[in-house]
Amino acid sequence: MPEISVILSTYNAEAWLEKVLWGYECQIFKDFEIVIADDGSRSSTKDLINRFQNTTSLQLIHIWQEDDGFQKSKILNKALLACNSEYIVMSDGDCIPRLDFLEVHAKHKQRGYFLSGGYFKLPMGISKKIKEKHVLSGKCFSLKWLKKQGLKSSFKNNKLNSKGFKSELLNTVTPTKMSWNGHNSSGWKDDILAINGFDERMQYGGQDRELGERLFNYGIKSKQIRYSAVCVHLDHKRGYNTKESIAKNKAIRKYTRDSKTIWTSYGITKESIELTA
Helix, strand or coil, X not given: CCCEEEEEEECCCHHHHHHHHHHHHCCCCCCEEEEEEECCCCHHHHHHHHHHHHHCCCCEEEEXXXXXXXXXXXXXXXXXXXXXXXXXXXXXXXXXXXCCHHHHHHHHCXXXXXXECCCEECCHHHHHHCCHHHHHHCHHHCHHHHHHCCXXXXXXXXXXXXXXXXXXXXXXXXXXCXXXXXXXXXXXXXHHHHCCCCCCCCCCCCHHHHHHHHHHHHCCEEEECCCCCCEEECCCCCCXXXXXXXXXXXXXXXXXXXHCECCCCCCCXXXXXXXXX
């Protein structure tokens, strides 16, 4: 049983997923498996995964469901059940991890807590320029290289070059809330199962945050690793981002916060259980 199971969500984005998998091949921390939560991708995604299984040391598990629109919460629940580890790191198939990404999650994991990370968002032009060699060499995390590709100066650039004391300090002073972020968070599998996983009514827009809010209601605290566990987010279109889904999800999240709900009846187990803090 590996120490960590990494869940990566994906949908018809082989070019991005390939770059991300190269990032995991480079990890300093090696005791992990990757469970790919595939929300109905075409066969070329499976072909890519098979190639990595045959040519790299990565342990890959491919969980696929029929394409029925944006059903990320549903496939994530299936992926959760497929994880062999007691500890789960969640990210996306468009987030390339720095070589110490899993090392940081492993170092900071602690019973009674989940870890809240962030990402560094790249524009589309730079996202397309990143090749295998830039991932393997770590250049895609180099401010010098990224600025040559057109990256503008910003305080957020500190996410890329902060380590040690600097990253710990920025983790402490950042005003960003310690929420569960689907692109970079981790927690104990039994805690996530205890709240019945993701609410499958929720489509795009905060379904990850709602899971974190139920973890809080369950008594789990969070720790900030925003500037320590670094990944770069490759840009992409978001055709599934609709006003209707955002409004629906906000209403569900409001109910979760106001009622202190722990359990969702629309998660892994489809039954109603009254569990509140």
